[in-house]
Amino acid sequence: MITLESVRKSYDDEVSIGPVDLQIPAGGVTALVGPNGAGKSTLLTMIGRLLGMDSGAISVAGYDVSSTKSKDLAKIVSILRQENHFITRLTIRQLVGFGRFPHSKGRLTTADEELISQAIDFLELGELENRFIDELSGGQRQRAYVAMVLAQDTDYVLLDEPLNNLDMKRSVQMMQHLRRAAAEMGRTIVIVLHDINFAGHYADHICAVKDGAVIEFGAPEEIMTGEVLSRVFDTPVDVIDGPRGPLAVYF
Amino acid sequence: MTLAEAARRRNEARRNRTAESPQGTVDPSPSGSAVSSARGAASAKAPLFGWPLLLGIVGVAILLALSLLTGVYDIFGGDGGAEMFQITRIPRTIALVLAGAAMAMCGLVMQLLTQNRFVEPTTTGTTEWAGLGLMLTVIVYPDASIVARMVGAIIAAFVGTLVFFVFLRRVSLKSSLIVPIVGIMLGAVVGAVSTFIAVQTDMLQSLGIWFAGSFTSILRGQYETLWIVAAVVVAIFILADRFTVAGLGKEIATNVGLNYNQILLLGTVFVAIATGVVTVVVGNLPFLGLIVPNIVSLIRGDDLRSNLPWVCLLGIAIVTICDLIGRIIVMPFEVPVSLILGVVGAAVFVALLLRQRKVG
Numbered sequence: 001m002i003t004l005e006s007v008r009k010s011y012d013d014e015v016s017i018g019p020v021d022l023q024i025p026a027g028g029v030t031a032l033v034g035p036n037g038a039g040k041s042t043l044l045t046m047i048g049r050l051l052g053m054d055s056g057a058i059s060v061a062g063y064d065v066s067s068t069k070s071k072d073l074a075k076i077v078s079i080l081r082q083e084n085h086f087i088t089r090l091t092i093r094q095l096v097g098f099g100r101f102p103h104s105k106g107r108l109t110t111a112d113e114e115l116i117s118q119a120i121d122f123l124e125l126g127e128l129e130n131r132f133i134d135e136l137s138g139g140q141r142q143r144a145y146v147a148m149v150l151a152q153d154t155d156y157v158l159l160d161e162p163l164n165n166l167d168m169k170r171s172v173q174m175m176q177h178l179r180r181a182a183a184e185m186g187r188t189i190v191i192v193l194h195d196i197n198f199a200g201h202y203a204d205h206i207c208a209v210k211d212g213a214v215i216e217f218g219a220p221e222e223i224m225t226g227e228v229l230s231r232v233f234d235t236p237v238d239v240i241d242g243p244r245g246p247l248a249v250y251f
Numbered sequence: 252m253t254l255a256e257a258a259r260r261r262n263e264a265r266r267n268r269t270a271e272s273p274q275g276t277v278d279p280s281p282s283g284s285a286v287s288s289a290r291g292a293a294s295a296k297a298p299l300f301g302w303p304l305l306l307g308i309v310g311v312a313i314l315l316a317l318s319l320l321t322g323v324y325d326i327f328g329g330d331g332g333a334e335m336f337q338i339t340r341i342p343r344t345i346a347l348v349l350a351g352a353a354m355a356m357c358g359l360v361m362q363l364l365t366q367n368r369f370v371e372p373t374t375t376g377t378t379e380w381a382g383l384g385l386m387l388t389v390i391v392y393p394d395a396s397i398v399a400r401m402v403g404a405i406i407a408a409f410v411g412t413l414v415f416f417v418f419l420r421r422v423s424l425k426s427s428l429i430v431p432i433v434g435i436m437l438g439a440v441v442g443a444v445s446t447f448i449a450v451q452t453d454m455l456q457s458l459g460i461w462f463a464g465s466f467t468s469i470l471r472g473q474y475e476t477l478w479i480v481a482a483v484v485v486a487i488f489i490l491a492d493r494f495t496v497a498g499l500g501k502e503i504a505t506n507v508g509l510n511y512n513q514i515l516l517l518g519t520v521f522v523a524i525a526t527g528v529v530t531v532v533v534g535n536l537p538f539l540g541l542i543v544p545n546i547v548s549l550i551r552g553d554d555l556r557s558n559l560p561w562v563c564l565l566g567i568a569i570v571t572i573c574d575l576i577g578r579i580i581v582m583p584f585e586v587p588v589s590l591i592l593g594v595v596g597a598a599v600f601v602a603l604l605l606r607q608r609k610v611g
Contacts, residue, residue: 050502074508081502087366088498089553098496101507106492106556132552152507 001026002047002156002190007056009042017042017212019056026061026155028204029182029189033196033223035233039212040192041082041160047190048079048158060156074102077156078149082164082192092136092144093129096120099151119151123177138165143174150181157181159191163198171195175202196233196248200224208232224248307564314571318344321578338471346469346477347571350533353480353525355566356487356559358540361412363498363555364518365419368548368603369431371540372408372526376438378537380411381523381530382462383445390452397476397531405527411441412519428604464534464589466574477532483525488559494518495555535589538596539566545603569595 002024010016017039024030032040045051047058049065058065060077068076078099090098096119100112108116120129123143133141142165149157162178163171179202181187193199199206199220206223208216210232216223223229224246229237237250319340358371365375372378384407388400395403415434449458487494496504497514504511529536543566547558573591580586 048506050505069508070505070510071508074506079502079506084500084503085366087368088363088495089548091552094552094554098499098503098507101492101496101509106496149506 001061002188003057003059004043004047005057007043007046007058008054009046009051010054015039015212018053020212020214022207022214022217024188024190024207025205026188027182027186029178029191029202030205030207031191031193031199031203032207032209033193033199033232034209038209040209043209044079044158044160044190044192045081048077049073050079050081071102074152074154076154077158078152078154079158080145080149080160080162082160084145089132089134091130091132092125092147093120095133095144096129096147096151099148099153102152115153116151119147122150122181123147124173139167139170142166143170146174146177150187155186156188156190159189161192161194163193163195171198178202196224196229196237200248201245210234220246304560304564307561311564311568311571314568314575315344315348318347318571318575321575339469342471342474343466343469343574344571346466346474346533347574348567349477349480350466350529350536351539351567351570352484352563353566354529354536354539354570355543355562356484356540357522357525359544359555359558359562360487360494360518361522361540362544363494364515365416365430366498366500367430368545369428369541369600370434371538372522373438373535373537374431374541375412375415375434376441377408377412377415377522377526378530378535379438379441379445380414381405381408381527382458382535383407383411383441383448384527385461385531386445386448386454386458389457390448390454397473401476401479401528401531404531405523408527408530409519409523411437412523416515416519460534461530462535462589463587464536464592465577465585465587466533467585467587469533474532477528479528480525483521484563487521490514490517491555491559495553498553498555534587536570537589537593538600539569539592542596542599542603543569546599 002022004020004022006019006021008016008018008020015037020043022043032044034040042051046053047060047065049070052066060073063073063076065073065077093116096116097108097112099119100108100116104112117126120126123146125140125143125147128136128140133144136144142162146159146162149159159178162174166174175198178189178191182189182204191203193203200223201220203220206216206218206220207214208223208228215232216228224239226237226239229239229248229250233250235250237248239246239248241247319336322340354372361370361372361375361377362368381404384403384405385400387407388395388403392399415437418433418437419430445458446455449455493509493514496507496509497511497518501511504514543562544558547561547565551558551561570588570592573595574588577586577588577591
């Protein structure tokens with residue numbers, strides 16, 4: 001379980017987050033949704049201890065993120081940010097191998113190699129594993145990053161808009177991969193999503209964030225209503241019964 | 252189910268699959284799967300010493316032998332030829348090896364820490380700071396020993412590199428070309444301060460001689476402190492994986508549990524020590540740390556651990572070739588190696604810039 005207790009963070013007078021109190025249950029996929037600038041990514045980044053908070057406390061699986069050693073947290077929770085740019089020319093396999101760093105400190109064992117192969121196959125990158133990251137399309141690169149955090153083998157996986165750069169087919173596949181990771185490997189996946197319909201279809205829990213505060217948390221059926229979504233996104237939203245479940249329509 | 256279990260299950264399925272194919276039958280490890288061990292060998296566990304590396308070592312050895320045999324003095328026929336050989340040729344060649352390897356490695360570490368391909372001690376001002384430190388030490392203590400001068404140079408190089416890093420963090424201009432421009436400007440300012448102080452204290456000539464990197468004056472009894480950089484090279488080898496992880500950026504590094512600021516500081520200390528020592532003993536070796544890691548990376552990708560021997564070798568090779576050219580072209584006189592390196596390095600730098608623009 002991920003617990004946030006009166007978490008606050010302010011950048012300047014205009015942008016501030018919190019106080020946020022939130023409990024994200026273990027297991028399944030939890031989607032953070034909300035308008036731009038609501039603070040979804042900031043919350044995620046603070047849970048993943050990449051960003052400090054001004055006050056309050058966050059714990060993941062009972063470990064306080066500000067007091068637990070970073071190298072120990074790296075075996076409990078992994079986080080992937082939206083923008084990943086580096087100049088290092090690595091192959092997919094080498095990149096995914098760095099996901100094993102918390103466990104192996106760089107000296108990969110046979111067991112590490114198997115987990116790396118597994119993560120690569122899980123994201124269907126087997127054919128590309130010896131290609132350099134900078135030669136890949138945005139979508140392939142995105143999958144390689146996700147493979148890296150899966151290879152880290154943490155119970156909690158935090159992803160900041162992993163559907164960025166992915167086309168329709170790849171977005172659907174990515175969500176199916178993540179659902180499988182949650183179901184088959186018992187991972188707890190927290191993910192920032194832009195498209196409310198993806199959240200409604202694939203998430204087990206939806207957490208709606210607006211103006212730096214959590215305003216709704218619940219199962220998709222509770223959130224996917226015209227009234228709630230209109231309030232969250234500040235624009236008229238209708239929810240209709242689609243052939244594969246409820247659909248938010250906002251055009 | 253953990254990923255480990257999933258992996259095991261998958262690999263069992265794989266074993267069954269590959270057992271049917273002829274190449275899948277070669278499986279040296281009893282527990283590992285044929286596929287994953289074969290795949291592992293292809294990348295993460297590439298052998299460190301293959302035949303290309305042996306060839307590289309032989310090539311560098313030939314260059315070093317040439318360096319030992321090149322010179323005005325006839326070491327075979329002349330009086331005390333053997334002694335001359337020991338006093339000048341051997342120290343000079345050892346200095347080439349140490350300085351070449353250390354500066355190339357420093358370039359690589361700085362490029363990883365700044366995530367910028369165009370950064371190295373001479374494009375970040377580190378060398379100029381080391382020169383300033385050296386000069387201030389000599390002004391304050393005119394009789395300073397070579398070790399004291401080095402300490403002065405190292406401290407100034409460290410402070411200067413930190414200034415550069417702090418500046419980079421403040422402006423957060425990570426675009427690839429702005430970073431070296433900022434560094435070169437910073438270096439120019441520091442160099443101007445050094446020149447001003449030198450003019451005021453009548454040291455302009457000494458300053459010019461210090462800055463021009465040259466192996467001419469490397470003699471037995473004067474270069475031995477250069478061995479310090481060998482320790483730096485070994486330390487970089489040991490911490491190679493951490494530097495590579497740091498090269499993936501602060502967020503990814505923190506995510507896998509690396510103490511990013513600590514490794515940044517450690518890398519800066521290494522770079523400062525190597526640059527400080529090399530600046531005092533040899534002088535300025537421009538562009539070496541820039542061109543070597545870039546060439547190695549272009550050819551081999553960026554697996555730091557297996558690249559390090561290549562970075563060392565290529566660094567040694569380029570310095571040695573440039574030094575040989577410097578010794579030969581105006582024989583029986585010499586031009587400083589920094590002059591040749593500057594010309595070669597600038598050409599490669601421009602070529603890299605153009606290539607970068609093409610790639611986008």
